[in-house]
Amino acid sequence: MMTLPSAAFVTEVGPRDGLQSAGTEISTQQKIGLVDALSATGVQRIEVTSFVHPKLVPSMADAEEVMRSIHRREGVIYQALVPNLRGAERAIAAGADELNVVLSATESFNQRNLNMSVAQSVENYAQINAMARSTGLRAEVGMSVVFGCPYERAVSEAQVLEVIERTVDAGAEEVLLADTIGVANPRAVQSLVAQVRARWPTLTIGLHFHDTRGLGLANLLAGFQLGVSRFDASVGGIGACPFAPGATGNICTEDAVHMLELIGVQSGVDLELLIECARLVEAMVQQPIPSRLARAGRAQRVLQRSEASTP
Numbered sequence: 001m002m003t004l005p006s007a008a009f010v011t012e013v014g015p016r017d018g019l020q021s022a023g024t025e026i027s028t029q030q031k032i033g034l035v036d037a038l039s040a041t042g043v044q045r046i047e048v049t050s051f052v053h054p055k056l057v058p059s060m061a062d063a064e065e066v067m068r069s070i071h072r073r074e075g076v077i078y079q080a081l082v083p084n085l086r087g088a089e090r091a092i093a094a095g096a097d098e099l100n101v102v103l104s105a106t107e108s109f110n111q112r113n114l115n116m117s118v119a120q121s122v123e124n125y126a127q128i129n130a131m132a133r134s135t136g137l138r139a140e141v142g143m144s145v146v147f148g149c150p151y152e153r154a155v156s157e158a159q160v161l162e163v164i165e166r167t168v169d170a171g172a173e174e175v176l177l178a179d180t181i182g183v184a185n186p187r188a189v190q191s192l193v194a195q196v197r198a199r200w201p202t203l204t205i206g207l208h209f210h211d212t213r214g215l216g217l218a219n220l221l222a223g224f225q226l227g228v229s230r231f232d233a234s235v236g237g238i239g240a241c242p243f244a245p246g247a248t249g250n251i252c253t254e255d256a257v258h259m260l261e262l263i264g265v266q267s268g269v270d271l272e273l274l275i276e277c278a279r280l281v282e283a284m285v286q287q288p289i290p291s292r293l294a295r296a297g298r299a300q301r302v303l304q305r306s307e308a309s310t311p
């Protein structure tokens with residue numbers, strides 16, 4: 001028998017992780033429209049945008065306008081990704097509810113992605129965390145390449161635990177473990193989660209998977225079986241151009257919520273509204289999306305229909 005958390009906490013990352021590299025020009029109004037539509041679905045948290053340098057990621061140059069123009073719904077946390085202090089200042093000024101401060105489990109990825117050492121990133125995080133707290137906000141840590149790195153290949157658990165320790169020392173209360181390149185497997189997930197749990201029982205763990213090799217939901221379930229109820233997912237399964245060879249889309253929010261619903265984990269998310277959002281995304285990116293549920297519909301509908309139509 002599986003012992004599972006009774007409820008899930010869903011962070012919808014489609015507007016940021018998903019659209020960041022959609023390959024299609026997405027207007028500011030479209031982004032705002034998507035966040036507003038997602039706000040009505042019941043997801044607990046939305047990663048609205050990213051306050052990276054506009055020269056590095058031109059598609060996120062409208063971060064301020066998006067953050068200021070969305071229609072906020074009571075109870076939804078509107079989060080912003082920030083890579084450094086300057087980004088954190090911009091995000092706070094624009095009204096973000098919460099900051100997701102990214103750093104990496106490896107030096108190489110941190111250098112390439114953030115142009116600084118892991119030590120500098122941790123130091124930055126400590127400052128951002130202090131700044132956020134002084135304005136009543138939370139700053140969590142989003143840790144990249146936890147299960148493997150495109151430059152350093154395999155990443156040891158000892159290395160991940162060491163970087164987590166540094167962020168916890170810097171004040172982190174929530175750490176998101178991200179499988180940035182989609183190389184995790186359920187056994188690796190359970191092994192790492194068990195060790196993090198054992199060392200920091202009060203630390204909130206979140207999971208961020210990419211479905212690059214079709215293991216996204218299996219990895220998510222592996223985490224849930226160890227009591228992790230917090231995860232990131234992207235509406236429609238978009239992210240990092242899923243149409244290119246070596247596709248690296250995020251796990252799909254509606255597919256994940258559907259699975260959880262079937263196994264008795266409440267997420268509070270209205271699946272029909274979420275599927276409508278997936279169709280909105282499909283129209284925005286002008287390409288087929290990886291979502292299974294948008295194509296096939298819920299299992300429950302099929303089962304109920306066949307029951308009713310069978311003589």
Ligand code: ZN
Nearest residue numbers: 017180208250
């Ligand atoms: Zn991602």
